[in-house]
Amino acid sequence: MKYTEEHEWLTIEGNIVTVGITEHAAEQLGDVVFVELPEIGDDVSKDDSICVIESVKAASDILAPLDGKIVEINNAIVETPSLVNEDPSEGAWFFKIEVSDMSPMDEYMDEAAYLSFVK
Numbered sequence: 001m002k003y004t005e006e007h008e009w010l011t012i013e014g015n016i017v018t019v020g021i022t023e024h025a026a027e028q029l030g031d032v033v034f035v036e037l038p039e040i041g042d043d044v045s046k047d048d049s050i051c052v053i054e055s056v057k058a059a060s061d062i063l064a065p066l067d068g069k070i071v072e073i074n075n076a077i078v079e080t081p082s083l084v085n086e087d088p089s090e091g092a093w094f095f096k097i098e099v100s101d102m103s104p105m106d107e108y109m110d111e112a113a114y115l116s117f118v119k
Helices: 023-029 075-079 103-107 111-117
Strands: 008-013 016-021 032-036 049-055 059-063 068-073 095-098
Touching: 016 023, 032 075
Parallel strands: none
Antiparallel strands: 008 016, 016 095, 032 049, 049 059, 068 095
């Protein structure tokens, strides 16, 4: 698993990267009340704002961590946004992106580096 400075977690299976937000991010947001996800088939570029997450405290954008195509979205978090608070590290993933160039993944933090980053 890799982590971004924007508090996203990334897991890799082949050329598919699953993206969610970290427990730290979910705690900072507070109770999530709305999630807007990209469309399946959308082509995205690294650092594009592609999701919106709103909580009782704030609204935040989720950025694309890599260039690629959205191949799956998690409708469960659209229907029940509180899942983001309940299970941010697994069940409340946001989207899956098909990536042709994985080399930018090297820029992202491992768990130890992320834990140090959020202290």
